[in-house]
Amino acid sequence: MIPQTELHICDWRSELRHAVSDGETLLARLQLNPEQLGYSALAARDFPVLVPRPYLQRITPGDPDDPLLRQVLATGQETLVEPGYSDDPVGETGATIQRPGVIQKYRGRVLLILAGGCAINCRYCFRRHFPYQENRNSRQEWLQALEHVAADTSITEVILSGGDPLLVADAALAELVATIAAIPHVRRLRVHTRLPVVIPQRVTDGLLQALTGSRLRCVMVIHSNHARELDASVAQAMQRLREADVELLNQSVLLAGVNNHAATLVNLSERLFEIGVRPYYLHLLDKVRGAAHFDVPQAEGIALIDAMATELPGYLVPRLVHEEAGQPGKTRIA
Ligand SMILES: *Cc1c(COP(=O)(O)O)cnc(C)c1O
Numbered sequence: 525m526i527p528q529t530e531l532h533i534c535d536w537r538s539e540l541r542h543a544v545s546d547g548e549t550l551l552a553r554l555q556l557n558p559e560q561l562g563y564s565a566l567a568a569r570d571f572p573v574l575v576p577r578p579y580l581q582r583i584t585p586g587d588p589d590d591p592l593l594r595q596v597l598a599t600g601q602e603t604l605v606e607p608g609y610s611d612d613p614v615g616e617t618g619a620t621i622q623r624p625g626v627i628q629k630y631r632g633r634v635l636l637i638l639a640g641g642c643a644i645n646c647r648y649c650f651r652r653h654f655p656y657q658e659n660r661n662s663r664q665e666w667l668q669a670l671e672h673v674a675a676d677t678s679i680t681e682v683i684l685s686g687g688d689p690l691l692v693a694d695a696a697l698a699e700l701v702a703t704i705a706a707i708p709h710v711r712r713l714r715v716h717t718r719l720p721v722v723i724p725q726r727v728t729d730g731l732l733q734a735l736t737g738s739r740l741r742c743v744m745v746i747h748s749n750h751a752r753e754l755d756a757s758v759a760q761a762m763q764r765l766r767e768a769d770v771e772l773l774n775q776s777v778l779l780a781g782v783n784n785h786a787a788t789l790v791n792l793s794e795r796l797f798e799i800g801v802r803p804y805y806l807h808l809l810d811k812v813r814g815a816a817h818f819d820v821p822q823a824e825g826i827a828l829i830d831a832m833a834t835e836l837p838g839y840l841v842p843r844l845v846h847e848e849a850g851q852p853g854k855t856r857i858a
């Protein structure tokens with residue numbers, strides 16, 4: 525196992541504190557001109573720019589079309605009003621929220637909103653308008669929420685989500701996981717997180733202990749949209765997770781100008797496999813207000829999956845899915 529200390533000089537919390545949080549600084553660091561890129565301070569007021577340094581370092585300076593930059597830069601396109609785009613495109617608020625911070629849409633699985641924020645702000649995020657303030661729980665409230673899980677024997681999997689659940693401290697995660705593991709009908713723990721991609725230092729010894737220190741098998745679904753996000757430091761973080769027996773899957777969002785080319789998606793799958801991660805889902809964009817310019821039509825998504833299938837073994841082709849409010853699961857498109 526790679527010792528943690530060899531990997532990282534700066535810890536993840538200090539990387540969070542020093543994250544770039546305005547577009548002007550972001551572009552200045554990358555030697556780019558704000559006007560040329562359509563940077564919009566107005567869009568950034570609606571949903572702030574947030575880019576930690578380890579991610580910033582993977583963006584090519586001087587390249588206005590960098591696929592990583594496109595994911596994090598607030599532009600004027602976000603302020604355009606487009607029909608069909610809403611604040612809650614997947615129907616998460618309202619009926620699916622059983623109690624604050626608990627979303628139960630699909631059979632057998634319950635999703636806990638553990639943290640009301642992320643380490644990075646992805647411009648296309650379907651939760652960019654999510655009312656996190658109304659879904660913040662104290663430790664006591666979490667323990668009560670888990671009573672709901674304990675009372676429902678149909679639940680076999682608890683999904684920690686957010687925001688990014690790995691913003692929660694290791695000790696608190698360990699306590700939560702131990703409480704979940706004490707519920708006999710829960711078999712699996714799943715973590716949906718982008719943090720190990722954004723700040724690989726997040727994969728601390730304490731985190732590995734928290735996630736794997738109980739009887740529950742742990743599945744981690746990371747979120748990467750482009751092979752360039754997966755540098756050597758991310759590969760090392762994945763290796764540490766695998767050595768701790770965490771099952772690794774990836775979900776991506778199909779994004780215009782970022783990854784809507786067959787070669788880009790093939791490269792992503794190849795790179796994921798190289799670092800021990802299986803492609804799981806490729807999501808069609810959720811129609812969230814401000815993200816219309818990232819949309820890729822469904823027919824183009826299907827053609828891309830077909831193209832991938834001609835070049836890759838089946839296990840490296842993700843499932844193309846879309847989330848529709850009121851459905852019993854993700855809708856499989858291809
Ligand atoms: C996506 C999602 C899940 C998990 O779905 P899988 O198809 O099992 O990956 C569970 N709950 C909610 C609310 C979700 O959005």
Ligand code: SF4
Pocket residue numbers: 641642643644645646648649650651686687688718747
């Ligand atoms: S990490 Fe995930 S939840 Fe957080 S902003 Fe990005 S897409 Fe949204």
